[in-house]
Amino acid sequence: MAQMTATLPExxxxxxxxxxxxxxxxxxxxxxxxxxxxxYPIRPYDTVMQYVAKLVANxxxxxxxxxxxxxxSQFEIVKHASACGARVFTGSxxxxxxxxxxxxxxxxxxxxxxxxxVGNRALDDPGAFGVEHNDALTVRDLGWxxxxxxxxxxxxxxxxxxxxVAEDRRIFLPCGxxxxxxxxxxxxxMVKIPTQDQVNKFLPRYNRADLLLHPDNPxxxxxxxxxxxxxxxxxxxxxxxxxxPGVIRExxxxxxxxxxxxxxxxxxxxxxxxDADVVIMGMGTLSMPTRVAIxxxxxxxxxxxxxxxxxxxxxxxxxxxxxxxxxxAVGVLDRDFSFGSxxxxxxxxxxxxxALYTDTISKHPPVLxxxxxxxxxxxxxxxxEKIAHELYEAAEGKKKPATQWIGLRE
Numbered sequence: 467m468a469q470m471t472a473t474l475p476e477x478x479x480x481x482x483x484x485x486x487x488x489x490x491x492x493x494x495x496x497x498x499x500x501x502x503x504x505x506y507p508i509r510p511y512d513t514v515m516q517y518v519a520k521l522v523a524n525x526x527x528x529x530x531x532x533x534x535x536x537x538x539s540q541f542e543i544v545k546h547a548s549a550c551g552a553r554v555f556t557g558s559x560x561x562x563x564x565x566x567x568x569x570x571x572x573x574x575x576x577x578x579x580x581x582x583x584v585g586n587r588a589l590d591d592p593g594a595f596g597v598e599h600n601d602a603l604t605v606r607d608l609g610w611x612x613x614x615x616x617x618x619x620x621x622x623x624x625x626x627x628x629x630x631v632a633e634d635r636r637i638f639l640p641c642g643x644x645x646x647x648x649x650x651x652x653x654x655x656m657v658k659i660p661t662q663d664q665v666n667k668f669l670p671r672y673n674r675a676d677l678l679l680h681p682d683n684p685x686x687x688x689x690x691x692x693x694x695x696x697x698x699x700x701x702x703x704x705x706x707x708x709x710x711p712g713v714i715r716e717x718x719x720x721x722x723x724x725x726x727x728x729x730x731x732x733x734x735x736x737x738x739x740x741d742a743d744v745v746i747m748g749m750g751t752l753s754m755p756t757r758v759a760i761x762x763x764x765x766x767x768x769x770x771x772x773x774x775x776x777x778x779x780x781x782x783x784x785x786x787x788x789x790x791x792x793x794x795a796v797g798v799l800d801r802d803f804s805f806g807s808x809x810x811x812x813x814x815x816x817x818x819x820x821a822l823y824t825d826t827i828s829k830h831p832p833v834l835x836x837x838x839x840x841x842x843x844x845x846x847x848x849x850x851e852k853i854a855h856e857l858y859e860a861a862e863g864k865k866k867p868a869t870q871w872i873g874l875r876e
Contacts, residue, residue: 481659487650488513490618490657491583491643494625496527497665501552504532504540508562509595510647511585515557537562541569541582548578549679549687553629553672556580559647560587563601573640574609574703576688577677579632580640581625586750586801587647588841596842597647599749599802603778603813609703611641611710612779614749618655621645623727624776626660626669630717633672636709646801648842649751660725668724710780733782735774736789738764742771744857745790748799749775749814752845756799759850770854775814783821790822791829794861797853799872801839809868811835832860838872849873 485493492514495503505515521527530552534540537558544554558566563584573580584602588594602612613628615621621643628641645651679687691699711733718732729735737753738760739745746756753774763770773789775782790796800812807816815835822830836853839845849872860866 480661480664482656483659484654485618485657486513486652486654487615487618487621487645488583488585488652489517490622491625491645492517492521493657493659494622495529495555496521497660497662498553498626498629498669500529500555502530502532502544502547502554504534504543504554504556506534506537506540506558506562508537508559509585510587510651511557511559511562511583513651514583514585537566538569541566541573541580544580545569545573545576545578546679548580549576549674551672551674551678551680553633554580555582557583557585559585560601561590564589564604567604570605570610571608572688575699577638577703577706578640579629579638579672581628581632582640582642583625584642584644585647585651586644594841595647596840597649597750597801598840598842599644599800599813602642602644603802605642606779606813609639609707610779611639611707611777612644613641613777614644614775616646616650616751616753616774618650618653618657619727621650622657622659623721623725623729626665627714627717627721629672630669630720631710631713633670634713635673635675637706637713638677639703639706639710644750646751649754658727664724668720707780711782714777731785733775733777733785734789735776737772737774739771739773739789739792741769742793743769744795744797744854744861745771745773745793746797746799746850746853746857747773747775747790747814747818748801749778750801752799752801752839755845755847756850759847759854762847763851763854768854768858770857778814781817781821783817783824784826786818787821787824787827790818790833791827791831793831795831795857796833797836797857798833799836799838799845799853803837803840809835811869812837815869832866834860834866835869836872837869843873845873
């Protein structure tokens with residue numbers, strides 16, 4: 467963890483600080499005036515809570531900071547605090563995220579706009595602290611919004627956007643902000659810290675209105691419903707998730723207007739795609755070696771581009787399919803695994819292929835899957851060059867395996 471403390475800006479001046487991705491999210495919590503935060507140490511997510519503790523100890527952040535006895539309690543505490551009208555934050559990593567699974571499962575159905583940081587980490591065994599995406603992806607079918615970031619600046623900005631979206635009365639769903647362990651959680655970068663006035667203008671106070679759990683507003687929370695109402699409740703959550711893309715677009719548009727930082731398409735980023743023959747797609751910090759390799763490949767005359775997926779839930783199927791159908795071949799680089807899935811592919815590749823299988827898309831480029839970077843292993847420039855080579859061969863009509871593992875030890 468960095469030794470310096472980020473100096474939060476005065477109300478009218480934006481400042482810059484050298485901080486990690488974890489610290490950037492902690493600063494966002496301070497700026498968002500989060501009411502209740504729960505912590506339980508597990509690497510690599512724990513660095514965000516260390517920094518929150520420092521801000522509280524230094525008198526820079528006033529919140530209820532509760533150290534729980536385990537991850538399950540951690541998520542249960544903020545779940546109930548949110549039901550009572552508190553803006554909340556928590557998080558975990560790897561098997562810690564798994565230990566909280568019961569709480570993670572019920573949170574969306576209770577319409578709790580919890581914001582949680584996932585310091586992406588491999589699931590044991592064997593023991594590993596390195597990054598994989600399977601931890602966050604385990605809640606992909608439960609009603610959680612999921613977003614991946616690749617820089618400390620994007621981590622801070624996305625945390626503010628996540629509160630804006632999750633706490634919108636039309637949504638009221640939890641959001642997991644995924645930060646690759648070590649590559650982002652522990653790496654320092656220069657980050658622009660917005661002013662409090664800007665944040666106050668962008669982010670309204672959390673208001674549960676008639677859904678507030680309070681003695682003056684007696685309501686039922688988590689009733690036993692079974693066959694009488696479970697389907698209707700599930701359908702209501704479905705409708706809320708359907709509304710999320712529109713609210714995300716509104717939030718990013720307001721963010722650009724107020725803060726002056728433009729993210730373009732909020733759901734995915736395109737890099738060097740205007741004239742690309744083939745593109746490589748992935749999430750999180752995989753974008754860094756991919757960008758470096760693309761610049762090298764383009765200097766050699768190969769037209770390679772990148773699509774970095776930000777929001778995995780809701781999955782931007784229609785927009786993504788329209789984008790990817792422009793290219794001769796698509797390579798999906800998965801930092802996860804899904805054993806026994808179609809073609810033994812990773813999660814992102816499987817969903818990408820499904821998105822392309824629609825009557826509205828006439829061109830269906832081959833989609834190759836590459837699984838790599840598991841357990842924190844580096845994805846190198848030569849790895850990306852190999853992927854580009856495979857894509858060019860697929861574009862020429864050569865038969866290629868649907869799924870390949872890259873960067874394996876020989």
